[in-house]
Structures are given as C-alpha cells and as structure tokens.
Amino acid sequence: MNYALFIIKSALEDFKRSKMQTFLTSLGIVIGVFAVIMLMALGLGLKKYISDQFDSLGKNTLFIAPGKVLQGGSFGVSSFLGNRFDIRDLNRLSRVRSIVGLAPMSSKSGEAKGSIKSDYVTIFFSSSDFADISGFSIDKGRLFDKADVSKRAKVLVAGPKIAEKLFGSSVDAIDKKVSIDNVNFTIIGVLKSKGGGGFGGPDYDSYFFGPYTTGFLFDPQKQFTRFAVKADPNVSIEQVKDDINRAMLQRYKEDEFSIVEPSEIMSVVNSIFGIMNIVLVAIASISLLVGGIGIMNIMYVTVSDKTREVGIRRALGARKKDILMQFLVESIALSVIGGAVGLGLAAIGVFFVQNYFPAYIDLLSMSLALGVSSSIGIIFGVLPAKKAAALEPVEAIRYE
Amino acid sequence: MPEIMFMIKLSNVSKSYQVDEETTFFALRQVSLEIKEKEFVSITGPSGSGKSTLMHLIGLLDKPTTGEIIIGEKKISVLNDDDLSSLRNEFVGFVFQQFNLISKLSVLENILLPTVYSRKELNYDPQKKAVDLLNKFGLFDKKNSFPNKLSGGQQQRVAILRALIMEPKLILADEPTGNLDSKTGHEIMRLLKDLNEKEKITVAVVTHEADIAAYGRRIVRVKDGKLVKS
Numbered sequence: 001m002n003y004a005l006f007i008i009k010s011a012l013e014d015f016k017r018s019k020m021q022t023f024l025t026s027l028g029i030v031i032g033v034f035a036v037i038m039l040m041a042l043g044l045g046l047k048k049y050i051s052d053q054f055d056s057l058g059k060n061t062l063f064i065a066p067g068k069v070l071q072g073g074s075f076g077v078s079s080f081l082g083n084r085f086d087i088r089d090l091n092r093l094s095r096v097r098s099i100v101g102l103a104p105m106s107s108k109s110g111e112a113k114g115s116i117k118s119d120y121v122t123i124f125f126s127s128s129d130f131a132d133i134s135g136f137s138i139d140k141g142r143l144f145d146k147a148d149v150s151k152r153a154k155v156l157v158a159g160p161k162i163a164e165k166l167f168g169s170s171v172d173a174i175d176k177k178v179s180i181d182n183v184n185f186t187i188i189g190v191l192k193s194k195g196g197g198g199f200g201g202p203d204y205d206s207y208f209f210g211p212y213t214t215g216f217l218f219d220p221q222k223q224f225t226r227f228a229v230k231a232d233p234n235v236s237i238e239q240v241k242d243d244i245n246r247a248m249l250q251r252y253k254e255d256e257f258s259i260v261e262p263s264e265i266m267s268v269v270n271s272i273f274g275i276m277n278i279v280l281v282a283i284a285s286i287s288l289l290v291g292g293i294g295i296m297n298i299m300y301v302t303v304s305d306k307t308r309e310v311g312i313r314r315a316l317g318a319r320k321k322d323i324l325m326q327f328l329v330e331s332i333a334l335s336v337i338g339g340a341v342g343l344g345l346a347a348i349g350v351f352f353v354q355n356y357f358p359a360y361i362d363l364l365s366m367s368l369a370l371g372v373s374s375s376i377g378i379i380f381g382v383l384p385a386k387k388a389a390a391l392e393p394v395e396a397i398r399y400e
Numbered sequence: 401m402p403e404i405m406f407m408i409k410l411s412n413v414s415k416s417y418q419v420d421e422e423t424t425f426f427a428l429r430q431v432s433l434e435i436k437e438k439e440f441v442s443i444t445g446p447s448g449s450g451k452s453t454l455m456h457l458i459g460l461l462d463k464p465t466t467g468e469i470i471i472g473e474k475k476i477s478v479l480n481d482d483d484l485s486s487l488r489n490e491f492v493g494f495v496f497q498q499f500n501l502i503s504k505l506s507v508l509e510n511i512l513l514p515t516v517y518s519r520k521e522l523n524y525d526p527q528k529k530a531v532d533l534l535n536k537f538g539l540f541d542k543k544n545s546f547p548n549k550l551s552g553g554q555q556q557r558v559a560i561l562r563a564l565i566m567e568p569k570l571i572l573a574d575e576p577t578g579n580l581d582s583k584t585g586h587e588i589m590r591l592l593k594d595l596n597e598k599e600k601i602t603v604a605v606v607t608h609e610a611d612i613a614a615y616g617r618r619i620v621r622v623k624d625g626k627l628v629k630s
C-alpha cells in the first residue's frame with residue numbers, strides 16, 4: 001500500500017469519527033483565514049474600485065477638486081469637507097486655452113420610476129464632453145449635446161443595466177419617460193456596457209447621465225463637486241497644470257483647490273493599501289496564533305489518546321519518523337481543512353458583498369490561505385508529533 | 401563456517417527499574433536464554449514474574465539494562481532505533497493478549513500495516529498475500545469489517561495474520577489466549593502449532609496457564625525475574 005496515501009487516510013479516518021471535535025479544533029483557523037481573506041477581498045475591491053475610476057481616463061486627464069486632495073503623500077482632510085465649485089469656475093476654466101475638454105461633475109440620487117419597475121438610482125450631471133473624457137460610448141439613441149445643455153433639456157442617457165432593469169431592454173428604454181424625484185426625464189440614449197460593477201469596479205452601467213444645467217433643478221446653489229479636464233495633447237501636462245492654477249488662483253487661495261493627475265491618486269492609494277496590508281498581517285498573525293495553539297492543544301490530547309496505538313505501530317516496525325509524520329500529517333490536515341473552510345466561507349461572504357461592493361478573492365489570497373494554514377499545521381503540530389515519536393515502544397505498548 | 405545454532409540469544413540479561421533513589425527493582429535478573437530456529441518455546445511463570453519483560457526484550461521492543469542480546473550475528477546494543485524498527489518489521493511478528501488491532505483500520509488494512517512500514521523489497525504482492533491468508537483462515541468475508549465487529553477469536557486470528565504478512569522468522573505471543581474462552585484459546589494455540597510445524601516458523605508463547613504452556617516442545621519457567629530449571 002502506498003505509504004503517503006496510507007498516513008493521509010489514517011488522519012482523515014480520525015476526523016470522520018470525530019467530526020465535532022475536528023470542527024471545533026479548526027474553528028480558530030477557520031475564523032482567522034475567513035477574516036483575513038474577507039478583509040483582503042474588500043481591500044482588493046476597494047482598490048479596484050478606485051483604480052477603475054481612473055482607468056478609463058486617458059493620459060491627458062486631470063481633476064480639479066476643492067481643498068487639498070493630496071497632502072504629503074496622503075489624502076487631505078479638507079477634500080471631505082464639502083467645499084464646492086460653481087458656474088463661475090466653469091466659465092473661467094472654459095477660457096483656458098490648453099483645456100480641450102471640460103466636464104463639471106455633480107450628482108443626484110433618487111427613486112426612478114420606469115415602465116417595468118422602480119429603483120434607487122444615481123444621476124451624474126455633466127457637460128457634453130463627459131463621454132469623451134470618461135471613455136463612454138453610445139449604444140442606442142444619442143448622447144446629450146451642447147444644445148441640450150443650453151436648453152436645460154430634461155433628457156438622460158442611461159447605463160445599459162439600469163435601462164434593462166427599468167424598461168426591459170436598451171431598445172425599449174429609448175424615448176421613454178422616467179420620473180426621478182417627481183421630475184420627468186426623457187431617455188434619449190443608452191450607453192455601451194463598460195463592464196465593472198458585480199465583480200469589481202464601480203457599476204457605471206447602472207447610472208444615468210444628464211446635462212449639468214438640468215442638474216441645477218435639484219441644486220438651487222448650482223454647484224459642482226469637481227471638474228474633469230482633458231488637456232491639449234500638444235501642450236505639456238505641466239504647462240496645462242500651470243494654466244489651470246493661474247485661472248483658479250484668481251478666485252481661490254492656494255490651498256482651496258487641487259489639480260490632480262490620476263497617477264498621483266493611484267500612488268497614494270497604493271501606499272494606503274501598503275499600510276492596510278501590514279494591519280492585515282497583524283490581525284492574521286493573532287488569529288492564526290490562537291488557532292495554532294488550539295491545534296497544538298488537541299494534538300497533545302490525540303497523542304496521549306493514541307499512546308497505545310503508537311506502541312502497536314512501533315512493534316510492527318514503524319520508525320520514529322513514521323510516527324512523527326503520522327501526527328504531523330494529522331495536524332496539517334486539521335489546519336488545512338480549517339483554512340479551506342475559512343476560504344470557502346469568505347468566498348460565500350464575498351459573493352453576497354458583491355451586491356453592494358466590488359470585493360473579490362484573487363489567487364494570491366487563496367494560496368496565502370492554504371499556504372499559511374499548512375504552515376500553522378506544521379509549526380504547531382511538530383511538538384506533539386515529536387512527543388509521540390519519542391515514546392519508548394515498550395512503554396507505549398504497556399500503556400493502558 | 402560454523403553453523404549458527406540459535407536465532408536469538410540472551411546472555412546475562414538484566415532489566416531493572418529505578419523505583420526511588422535507594423531502590424532498584426529487577427524485573428529480570430541475569431537471564432541467559434537461546435531460542436533456536438524452528439523451535440516452539442513456552443515461557444511460563446506466575447503473574448509479575450517478568451515474562452512480558454522477557455518477551456519485549458526478545459522482540460526488540462525494549463533494551464536490557466545490562467547483558468547482550470544477539471540476533472543472528474548482530475549484537476543489538478550496536479543497532480540504532482531505525483535498525484531495530486526494521487528488524488521488528490521483518491524478523492518478528494507480535495501477537496498480544498488484547499489483540500492490539502487498530503480500531504479505525506479495517507481488517508485488511510490492519511493486516512497490511514506492517515508492509516506500509518517495510519523498507520525491504522517484498523518478493524510478493526502484499527495485497528494478494530493478505531487476501532490469500534484471509535481465505536486460508538476463513539476470514540475473507542470480514543476483510544472490510546472493523547475490529548470491533550469481530551469476535552475475540554476472530555480478532556486474534558487477524559492479529560496472527562498481521563504477524564504473518566511480512567513472513568517473519570519468529571512469532572512472539574504474549575498471553576495470546578488470555579482474553580479468549582478455553583475452546584477458542586486452544587484453537588488459536590493449534591493454529592500457532594500448525595505454523596510452527598508446517599511453515600517452520602519459530603514460535604515463543606508467553607503464558608501463565610499450564611495447559612497452554614504444554615503446547616511448547618520446550619518450557620522455560622520464570623520466577624521473580626529469574627529462569628528456573630524445570
């Protein structure tokens with residue numbers, strides 16, 4: 001009989017006969033691995049969410065945001081304080097020669113009533129440049145244009161997902177009315193799917209887009225949260241930043257606005273995730289340490305329960321290292337089963353979270369879960385296994 | 401070349417335990433004993449006299465405090481733990497009073513267990529041999545049963561099959577009938593006698609019962625850790 005197969009079978013046979021004990025013992029590892037994988041999945045999702053925000057943007061895209069977005073390699077506080085830009089800023093920026101596309105951004109969320117059903121939706125209000133800057137293209141119907149903006153037309157372009165949800169299909173949504181917070185809009189176009197959402201990234205396919213002037217219906221102060229800008233590709237990005245800076249300084253102080261390149265934000269995001277990973281490793285170490293001690297404890301009990309069995313095996317010719325292997329395989333199996341269950345639970349958790357947030361499990365976290373749990377099995381199993389291997393054959397066989 | 405007359409030889413073997421700082425207890429004292437090839441020896445004596453201790457020494461499960469044990473031409477005092485394990489595996493087959501089958505392994509797996517630990521190239525297929533042995537002992541239909549589903553006599557037969565799977569030179573049985581009724585006990589003894597006579601396997605049986613000891617062609621008596629002349 002194959003040696004390796006035989007000892008693995010021996011270990012699993014043990015678990016079959018004491019399922020509850022096996023479960024409780026590996027619970028520490030289950031919880032540890034579950035927590036770590038879940039946090040990693042959320043972290044990865046968040047990171048993807050943020051990077052996808054910038055992915056579709058070309059090299060020549062800049063953001064102008066109120067306050068200091070980045071301070072000393074990290075996100076500044078004032079960016080969350082709710083300062084806003086307005087139409088004067090839009091006009092000023094539109095006069096900057098090195099800007100070839102300008103999209104103000106504001107949004108409104110509310111209940112949308114379609115022909116089939118209703119849903120809670122978000123509308124992004126912007127200029128006719130938004131599709132070009134953000135990398136959207138039209139699938140059915142048309143995008144809104146400058147005329148729609150100047151007429152304050154109550155028209156919307158829908159993401160394909162929300163169109164299908166509210167009206168059955170993209171085609172059926174065209175020219176239909178949709179009422180959002182009691183304002184009636186006409187859907188003039190449906191976008192091509194950008195993917196994202198579901199498995200990762202923001203779900204652009206579930207948003208509406210409309211002229212910013214129309215957005216003022218919901219905002220008497222007529223404000224914008226930020227601008228997305230397309231820089232003239234024939235001018236250096238530094239030059240464009242300079243031009244924007246000069247225009248903005250006419251009204252604001254140095255620290256009341258920021259000009260951000262997507263790559264800068266990504267590097268900050270990456271450094272934040274670096275810190276997050278350290279915290280994760282710390283949490284992981286503590287929970288896995290507790291799990292490992294649980295395994296060590298049960299393995300000592302197992303060794304003393306099986307003293308007689310060790311004696312029998314030694315009498316039949318098992319060497320010390322055979323006994324060592326037998327118990328080591330058992331503790332590794334315990335720990336890996338725990339790791340696999342933790343991973344499975346995390347996968348289920350992520351599956352449900354994905355309805356709200358683009359979390360996902362990557363290959364690294366999977367191999368980490370199984371690699372770490374088998375190491376735990378070895379590290380915490382080796383002392384009990386050594387104790388078993390060191391038993392004197394005659395004393396073990398006399399053991400009652 | 402001188403013929404080796406014994407397969408295992410104990411010379412002046414003692415086994416003692418330190419009871420406390422002043423007291424040393426001798427389980428065996430100055431025992432010299434030879435077991436020859438193809439012999440059937442009974443080792444008998446009252447409870448606590450040191451029979452099991454003697455058997456554990458012969459079976460290389462234990463080491464003497466003083467004295468030497470020689471197997472073939474090898475002094476066991478110079479062998480390391482792995483060598484002793486290999487010798488137990490290939491040379492000796494154990495049968496115990498409490499059967500000592502492994503409860504979570506099936507009958508077939510129990511019988512095959514010694515082959516799992518074997519490092520020597522077997523000139524037979526262990527699986528096939530196990531099945532042959534099961535057939536011969538009328539236990540084939542029990543091959544996938546677990547030990548706790550078997551009667552005492554069946555369990556002891558499985559233990560004997562496990563002792564036989566490696567084709568050992570020597571079978572050591574420590575009170576093999578101690579947990580069996582008299583009729584089954586005698587069946588087991590006849591089985592061991594058969595193995596000795598037909599298969600030419602050396603058998604040593606430890607027992608405190610005179611009628612069981614009577615199966616031996618030679619009887620070694622132990623009393624208070626010493627051999628007594630019969």
Ligand SMILES: Nc1ncnc2c1ncn2[C@@H]1O[C@H](COP(=O)(O)OP(=O)(O)O)[C@@H](O)[C@H]1O
Pocket residue numbers: 417425426427445446447448449450451452453454
């Ligand atoms: N590990 C030990 N420590 C101390 N005394 C022991 C130990 N093992 C056996 N003995 C003693 O050695 C004596 C002989 O034991 P044993 O060989 O089992 O006797 P038997 O098999 O003849 O009944 C007994 O008195 C027993 O208590």
Ligand SMILES: [Mg+2]
Pocket residue numbers: 451452453574
């Ligand atoms: Mg005894």
